[in-house]
Amino acid sequence: MEYGLFEVLKLIGALGFFIYGMKVMSESIQKVAGDKLRSVMSLITSNRVSGVFTGFLTTAIIQSSSATTVMVVSFVNAGLLKLRQAISVIMGANIGTTITAVLILFLGFSKFSISHYALPIIAFGFPLLFAKKAELKYWGEFMIGFALLFMGLSELKHAVPDLKSNPEILAWISSLNEMGFMAIIIAVFIGTALTVVVQSSSAAMAITLIMCDNGWIPFDMAAAIVLGENIGTTITANLAALVGNVHAKRAARAHLLFNVLGVVWMLLIFNFYINAVDGIMSATGHGSPLNNVADVKWGLTYFHISFNVINTLLMIWFIPYIEKIVIKLVPTKDDEDDEFHLEYIGTNLMRTAEISLLEARKELVIYGKIIKKMHGFSRELIKSDSSKKIDKLLKKIEKYEQRTDDLEIEINDYLVKVAEGRLSSSASEEIRAILSITGDLERVADIITRMSKDASKKSKYKFEFSKDQMDNLEGLIDLVEKAIKVMLENLNKDYSDVTSVSAEKAEDAINAMTKKLNKAYYKHIEEKNYDVRTGVAYRDLIVGCEKIGDHIINVSESLAEINAED
Template identity: 40%
Template sequence: MTYTPVLAASPFWGALLTILTILGSLGIFLYGMKVMSEGIQKAAGGGMRKALATLTHNRVSSVFTGFFTTSLVQSSSATTVLVVSFVNAGLLTLVESIGVIMGANLGTTITAWLVAWIGKFSISKVALPIIGIGLPLFFVGKEKIKAIGESLIGFGLLFTGLAALKNAVPDLKSGVAENAHLQEQVINVIDFLNGFGPGSTVLFLIAGIILTVVVQSSSAAMAITITCAWNGWFGTDPLEAFHISAAVVMGENIGTTVTAWLASIGTSVNAKRAARAHFLFNVVGTIWAILAFGILIPFVWGLVDLFPKEIVEIKTGKGEVDNPLTVVAFAVALFHTMFNLLNIFLLVWFVPQIANLVQKWVKDPSEQTTQEQHHLRYISQTLVDLGELNIAEAENAIRTMSEQCVKMFNGFIDVFEHPKDDMSEQVKALKQIEDEADIMMQEITEYLVRCSSKDIGTQHASRIAGMLRITQELEECVDCIYRLVKLNERRYKKNRQFSPDQIESLREYAGNTAQFIQFADAHLLQSISDEQMNKAEEIKSTSIAMRKKLNKSAMKRMADGDVRLEMINIDINNHFEAIANHVLHVVQAGQSMHQSE
């Protein structure tokens, strides 16, 4: 006895099995996209970071960079979340980010073409061999080769998921018995939505928004839309199915902005503006496309007729060649590309105006504390984690921390040089910097630990370890400087005055220390030459020699002078050398990070 016939005969269990099969196919597609995207990031993460940070100085290069990045990772959401992260880190300006976002919208059209061409050849003959090539590469020890293997495995899974999705979605156009009930329900829903005239386009657009928000991927939503179209879910008339599919696709363009919007929560003002610019760009494009829908649809449909029949038509199953709905997949891919190209061409000239508009939309807070300005937040999304690319924001936070260290020491020198002035406000400001350094160290540490929890490879793990060391040393350096400030404040309150010779010696020592701090700040997170490393070690050696010399002189003066004053002098000297120690460790950690790459 078996329960299979019972389950197959039950409309409920049959529908449930169909839904689960579709979800499973979609899961393979999404997981393949995730594996492929993260593998590409590991293989070309540094190059992608440099491209986004350096190839975005004009509108054309910004658009190209966004297109190329999204074409690689196959996720406009991942690209736009990355853009929000880079803007938050100050690596991209708002104007540059808008161009990248425009390019990302064009890059995501690659998915539509993949789905449209999925029936042109046997997926099983392509997907498994691709995985077969990637598998041995994945087990090779070298990081880049392993990442390439991971990308190939993900690409193969992506194709497998698309093929499974094509086969899992019920074929409603033929009206076979097992799909009769489902066919009737779908036709009723489509007829209802299609009965509002021009308003039907808006309803299908809203459906596209909801679909994209639910699956959190415009690429996956696109695959579902095209698959449903060629299986007759949007009617048996090709032009009508194309009309509905195009409206859904436009909604997906708006739905994909939700991810970037969510990622911008808790970030800097400019990061929020970048997310709003993404939303504004897609909404404006959708509005003009809806207004011109009556022209755009016939125009694209007419372009389809210009292509050879063997390119446009797609085989959707064994023995099935003459299915008029197969042309819809090609038409949707063409529409998606044309829509985004026209949208970019129309709006790329108005990037400054878009930037001004979102600046008015998201206004600068009237009072923003330094702590809020330097707040660090791990930005990613549930579908494709940005992995190593997240490190860019931590690097920027560490640079800010180093700048605070330079500012802190300059503040100490200012306090030291004005013993007779009321420096209480300056001391209070320096205390605030010291408190902020503690907060920043905690935030950067937590952020980097979260980055390291991802599968980023040993190369980037070594980089993160070096950044953690630098963060700790900078925080210790700031603490030492603040203790110097307090030592001087205590000396002033007790009215203990150094002799002119002591002051001159301390100035010289402070100058040596300031030079070292500025050297480390200028070469932070960079690979330095042997000559520069020798210079750093020479400054450190000078600091040791000065500390020994000045402490020896202070010990001699103790016999006949103010013991407490000399003890303060010795404490100051010791703190100068401690600072030099921390600074040297910062330089060494930066050098070791690049030696491991």
């Protein structure tokens, strides 16, 4: 049998064909149902059963357990799900991923193969790509992805080598069977490695089904490979979580722990379970996968479904213990500067733009809280007469300002990576708004720092603000604080609930008082006993407060514009 470089490239191309079709189909259905899925998942309570059902339903709809897992991690980071709830959703996702195998088996391996109708399906989906309505475009993408997936599967089946005419490789497989239970362990590692290489448990399952269909591997080895695929599907998320935050690491470790424990108990009763599946299939007239090569792929599907269902039913009672274990495995760092690092987003965990934007929104809330702290430090500095305290507060403000610069860069870099993916029009608008908001928040931090430096001059040049000046400044600073509070409230709201009315009132109050103080300032300049140095510092603080108000109102207006676009 000749199987050269060209044939190898055809095999890799067919695999890429299949995986690309899966990717297009999954991403498009997420765009269609993304907001609905987000609403459903955010309503999950501590009920484990509802969590499992939600994980199953989500994965069955979007046809990607990896996407569901990343979505879950996003919601844990965003505070919409507790770790315990997330574990139950991940368990449900393991059951949901079996739906893909069933679809592949029924539509790709039966006499009625969907690949025969792939081109007509594309013919229906292609015109939808040019529709004005975004949802119709996504449905068009879904139909094309669905067709490409099964075209890829068909090509994959034809691209694999004809091992029936290659007894050497078959002899190698037979030699593995002679190793007894060690062959099962090796098959688990093969399944794990296969999933890591192709980066898709669905693709790995499709390859395993093809091997079964061609009679390359017996039922028990195929089942062991599937067990390995259950472990392999968690590796990608765990590697990504290495540079993620503590929440991401814990969710990823919980997924790995759940799958590994499931494989361990299954290996302990492996032979009994395989015989049980064979016995049930034979008794119900579905053939014997242990004795008939043609029945192996069906036996593998029954094994895959039953294992994931039973594993979930068993492990659901141990969720609190899994939670405690992963918290011990990934403890919280108590670094002094931990508050400055991105808490909710991790660039290497990003998979879908729609979900990633939820994480970015939460980072904006953290950013806003840092601005509020800086404003509080600035107030203390302006009121203080102690040069030691002024220096300490100034260093603290400068340190916070440096980190706000870093936060702006990190959030913007993250959004740029999000923008590289396939975006809906609403997601594009949201990205533009968030980029604008981070710019406004960073400029507020710069202004607060500059105001603090201006106020610190009173220690250096030995001057003091008069009682009237201090009263005026405190009144204006109070108005700015109220505006910041309104801004934070809007950042915490859903887009549909955001209005700029309260923000505009707060901005109007700042502008009115600024106008009043400016008028009084120019009047005092005419007085002969007026200290110019004190007056300049006083005037700079007034201007600074006015500029802060301008940028704060921009934040609320940007959020309100997203609501209007929606």
